[in-house]
Amino acid sequence: MSAEKITLTLPDGSAREFPAGATPLEVARTIGERLAKAAVAGEIDGAIVDLRAPIRRSGKFRVLTPRDPEAGVVIRHSAEHVLADAVERLFPGTIIDAGRQDHAEKFQYDFRFPRGFTPEDLEKIEQEMARIVKEARPFERKVVTRTQAAAIFKNRKEEIKLVRLADIPEGDEITVFQHGEFVDLCRGPHVQRTDQIGAFKLIDTSGAYFKGDERNEMLQRIYGTAFATRDELDAYFAKIEEARRRDHRRLGKDLDLFSFSPLAPASPFFHPKGALVYNQLLAFMRSLYVKYGYQEVITPQLFDAELWKTSGHYFHYKENMFFSEVDEHEFGLKPMNCPSHCVLFGVHAHSYRELPLRIADFGRLHRYERSGVVQGLTRVRSFCQDDAHIFCMPSQIGQEVSSLFDMMFEVYGTFGFSEPVIYLSTKPEKAMGDPALWESSEAQLEKCLKERGVPYTVNAGDGAFYGPKIDFVVHDAIGREWQLGTIQLDWNLPERFKLAYVGEDGGEQRPVMLHRAVLGSVERFFAVMLEHFAGDLPLWLAPEQARVLPVSDKFLDAARAVKSRLVAAGLRADVDERSEKLGAKIRDGELGKVPVLLIVGAREAEAGGASVRVRHRGDLGSKTLDEIVAAMTTTTKQRALNPWPEAQ
Template sequence: MINITFPDGFTKQFNKGVTGAEIASSISKSLAKDAMVVEINGSLADMSFPIENDSSIRILTSKDPEVLEIIRHDAAHIIAEAAKDLFPDLQVTIGPAIKDGFYYDFAKSTPFTTDDLAKIEARMQEIVKEDNKFIRQEIDRNEAIEMFKKMGEHYKAEIISSIPEGEKITLYRQGNFVDLCKGPHCPSTGKIKHFKLMKVAGAYWRGDSKNEMLQRIYGTAWATKEQLDNYLHMLEEAERRDHRKIGKELGLFHLQEEAQGMVFWHPKGYSIYRTIEAYIRRKLEKHHYAEVKTPMVLDKKLWEASGHWEKFRESMFIVEGDDKIHALKPMSCPGHIQIFKQGIKSYRDLPLRMAEFGCCHRNESTGGLHGLLRVRNFVQDDAHIFCTEEQINSETVLFCNLLREIYNDFGFKEIKVKFSDRPEVRAGSDDIWDKAESSLKIAIKEAGFEYEMNPGEGAFYGPKLEFVLTDAVGREWQCGTLQVDFVLPERLDAEYIAPSGEKKRPVMLHRAIIGTFERFMGILIEQYAGRFPLWLAPVQIAIIGITNELDNHIIGLNKRFIDAGIRSELDISREKVNYKIRNFSNQKVPLIAVVGKKEQLDGTMTIRKLGSSEEQKTFLVDEVIGMIATENKKYLG
C-alpha cells in the first residue's frame, strides 16, 4: 500500500501503481472528468503516470494557472498533426508553448497561405473532436533516431542526435501522430477546445541565421472561450492603439531606412518628450539627485576595465580613429563612476545620487527593431546611487516611493516586481553575489513590494528588480529597474573614506524608472490611444473663431495662452467651423475653444472637451488659462 497526501493534509491509501486518473475517480466523477494533470511531490505529470511510492499530490484542472502552459503545449502537438495530415511532405521541427499561446516551426518547400491556415485550424478542430489520448512512450535513443529518419523527419532525428547516449527519450502519440516530447500532456486532444491560429513568420532552424529558414505558425490557446474572446478583443484594441499608426496620424515621429532603429522626432512628439523630461527632472530635484552629463564616446580601455567589453561587446557600436578604438556608450554607469572618483569622497557624502538623461546606443539586430519599443539610439532616465551597504535598504525604499509617484502620475496603478538573480555569464565572486542578492531581497520587502523570481536574468554585475506595468488593455511592460552592484566600484576603483579612516568601496545602485524615453513614449501612446492627459498633450488647447472677422482676436488669444506657457494652436483658415472642430478632434486635442462675437465682447470662450459627454461650457479666458496653468504646475512645478 502507498499513502497519498492531498493539499489539505488528508491522506488516502492505494495499491502500488495507482495513477492520477484513478485517484481523481476515487474522489468524484466531476474531478475525474475535469482533471488535466497531476502534481506529484511538486512536479507535474500525466494523469496516467504511475505513482509507486508515498507521495503528496494535487489534481489540477483547467482552472489552475499552471495548466494553461500545458494546454498550449498540447495545441502545438495538435497543429503539428493537422499540418502533417494536410501536407504530408512537410517536416515538423519544434513547437513550444509561449506567452499567450504557442508556435510550431515547419520545413515546407512552398509558403503557407492564409487559406492554408484556415484549413489547418479546421483540421485541428476535427482532431479535438476525435478526442485521441496523449500516450507517453519511452524509447531507446538510437531507435528513436532511426524511427524519425524512416518517417522522413530529419529535424527530429537531428534533435535526438544532439542528446547524449544513454539518455531516456520520450515520445507522445495521439492517434497516428507521434512527436518527440518530455511532457506532460492533458489526457486527450478533446481537452483543447479554445484556440486560434494567428499568423505565419519566418524562423531559422535552431535560431541560427546560418541555418535554413523554416515557417513558423503562431497560435493562441486558452482554458475557456471567454478567455480566448477577451484575448482576441485585446489584440484588436492593441492594433487600434498601435503607436506607429497613431504616431503617424498625429505627426509625432517617423522612422526611416537610412537610420534604422533611430527616431526622427517631429515638433508635437518632441513636445511630449520634453514635457516628460521636465517632469522627471523636477522629481529628481525634489529627491536630491545631482544631474550630470557624460561623454557619448569612451575609449575601449574603460569598457575593458568595467567588463562591458567582454560581456556586452556584441551590442556596442565601435568607433575607430587616431589609432584608437572607442565605443558609443550603451549605458552610463562607467562614466558616472569617473565623476564619483574626482576628489576624495567621505562617508558623509553618501548617499550620492547621480542622474543623467543618458544618450545611449546599442546594436540591436535589425529583425528585433520595433517602432519606438525597440530602438538602437535612446535616452534613459539613468541614475546611480553611491551608498554604503547599510544604506541599501533606505535607498531602495526611497526609490520605490519615487517610482510609485511617477507611475501613478502617468496613469499606471498596477505594478508587478520581478527579482532577477545571477546569470550564467557574470562578473564577481559567488560570495559577492550572495551578499548582493540577499541585500536586495531584504530591501524590496521593506519597500512593501511582493516579487516573483526571474531566474538567471540579472545584469552581469549584479541582481536586479524589474518593475512591470499593466496598461489600459491588460498588457505588461517592463520599465523600471533597480540593480545592486558590488562589482563595478571594485573594477573601476571607486572608494570613499569610512568613519574609521580606512578606504572602502561604495555600493552602486543602478536605477531607472521610465527606462528609455523612446520605449516609454511608445507605451504612453498606446496607453492613451493618442488621447494624452492635458498636462502631456502636445497641443493643450485649439482656438477657433466662428467667422474670419474674428481672426485678429483669435491671434491675440492664442498669443495670451502661449505667453502663459500653454501649448496652444489656432485655425483661422476659411474652412467651416465644424470642419475645424473635427480636424482638432481627430488630432486628439484635449480642449477646443470656439469663439464668436458674443464671446469676444464678454472675454469668454466656449470649451469642448475631447471625448466628454458633458455639454460644452463657456468660461472666462482667464479661467481657462488658470485651469491649464494649474494642471501644468501640478506636474511640472
C-alpha cells in the same frame, strides 16, 4: 500499492477517498457522467493534470471543462498536436520538432520543411485541422520506456524526436500522446477528444532555430491559437486589433510626433510635438531630482577606447558599441553613462560626508543593435535614459534602494500604470568580478526587498555583467507587461576605476555604485506611455493642450485673445483659423487628440469666455477665461491623468 488511498477535496468542500493512481477522468465519472464527458483536464492543488494521468497524492481537486478559462491552455496544447497531425497528413515525410511550452495565448509547432509555409498552405492546413477536429479523435496517453519511445520515433523516421528524447533526463517518466495516426512525445495534458477544440485559427509562420540556438538549423514554425468557443477566439483577435490601434508607430505618425529615416536606421527623429512631449518627461524627472536629491551632469559622447577597457565594456559589450578611429586612437561612442560618471567621481577627492552622491545624466547613448531586432521606439540605436548613478557607502545601500522604491512608485503612479511587479536578476554567464562579491551583492539586494516587504521573483542569470539588479515591470491599460525601471548594484566599476572616499576614520574607502533608471530608455518609455494612453495624453504631456475654435471668421480676434490669455498663463494653445464649419474643427480637434477645445462664438465673445469641450467627454458649457486657466493650470501642475477636473 493497490490498498493505498488518497483523499481528494472537491470544490464543494466534500472530501472523497480514491485508490491511489485513480485518474481525474475516473474521479470525474464518480461525480457525474456528463461532467466526465465534458471534462478537458483535472486540476490538483492548482496544477493542471491530464485526465488520464494517475493521481498519486491527496489534495484539492477539480475537473476543468471548456467553461473554465484555465482549460484554454489544454485546448491550445491539443490544437497544437492537431496542427502537426494535419501537416503530416498533407505533407508526408515532414519532420516535426516540438510545440510550445507556454500555451497562455498561442500554440506553435516547428517543422523541418524544404521551404517556408505559404498563406495557401496555412489555409489547407486549417481545413485539414478542421477535419481532424470534426472526427472527434480520442487522445490516448501512454507511459513508455525510453527504448519503446525510441522505437516509435525511429519507425516514424522522426529523427528530431530522437534528439528531443535524448534530452529527457534519465529517470523522468516518458509519455506519448496519440490521436488517430499521430503520435508525439509529450507531457500533456490534452483534451479527451479533438472535437473539444471549439475554435481555432492559424496566425502566422516564421523561421525558428532548432532549440532556439542560432547556430542550429532553422526550422519552419506555424503559430495558431485556439479556444473553447468562437466568442473567445473573436475576443482574442479583438484584443490584437486593439493593440494595433494603439501601436506607437501608428500614433507617432498620425499625431506627427516622430519619424524614422533610412539614413539613420533605428534612430528616431522627434518632431516639434514629439520633442515637446519628450521634454515634458524629462522635466518631470528633473522635478523629482530636486525632491530626491540628485545632481545632473553633462558628459561626453565619444571616449578613448582606454575608458572602455578600464570599465570592461571593451571586453563585455563591444559587439553593441560603435567605434571609430581618430588620431590613430580608437574611440567608442558611449552605450552607457556609468564609466563617465566614474571618471567624474574621480575628479575630486570625496569625503564620506558627501555620500550618497547621486549623479543624473540624460546623455545620448548609442548601441549597435542587429538589424533584425530594432523596432519602433522600443528598440533603437540612439536613445537616452533617465539615468543616474549613486555613489555611496555600503552601509547606505538599504536606504538608497528604499528611496528608489518611493521614486519608482511615484513615477509609475503618475502615469496610471499598475503597481510594478518586481524581479531580482542574478549573476549571468558573462559576468565580471569576484564571485564572492556577486554573492554578497545579490544577498544585499534581496535583503532590501525583504525589508521593504514587497513580493518579488528571482530571475536567475539575468543580471548585468557588472552586477545583480532589481527590475520593475508594469502593466499598461490593456494588460501588457513592460519592463521599465531598474536598480543595479555594482562593486566592480568602483574597483576598476579605483574610486575612493575618505572615511570617518580618515582612511581611504571604496564606494559602491548603484545604477538606476526609472523610465528606463526615454524613447522606449515614450512608446509604452503612448500605447498605454492610446495617444490620449494627459494635459501635462499634451503638445497642444487647448485649441481655440472660432465659430466663424468673425470671431477670429476673440479666439486669438483667448489663446493669448492661455499662452500668457504658460499653457500651450492654438487657434484653428481655417474657415471651416465648427463641426469640422471639432472633428479634427478630437482626431488630433487635443485635450481641450475652446469654442468662441457671439455669446462667448461678448461674455469674454469660451465654451469648453473636453476630449472624449463633450461639451461642458461656457466658462470664464479665469475658470478655464485655473482648471487647466491646476490639472497641468498636478500632472493629473484627467485633462479637466472631475467635479466640473
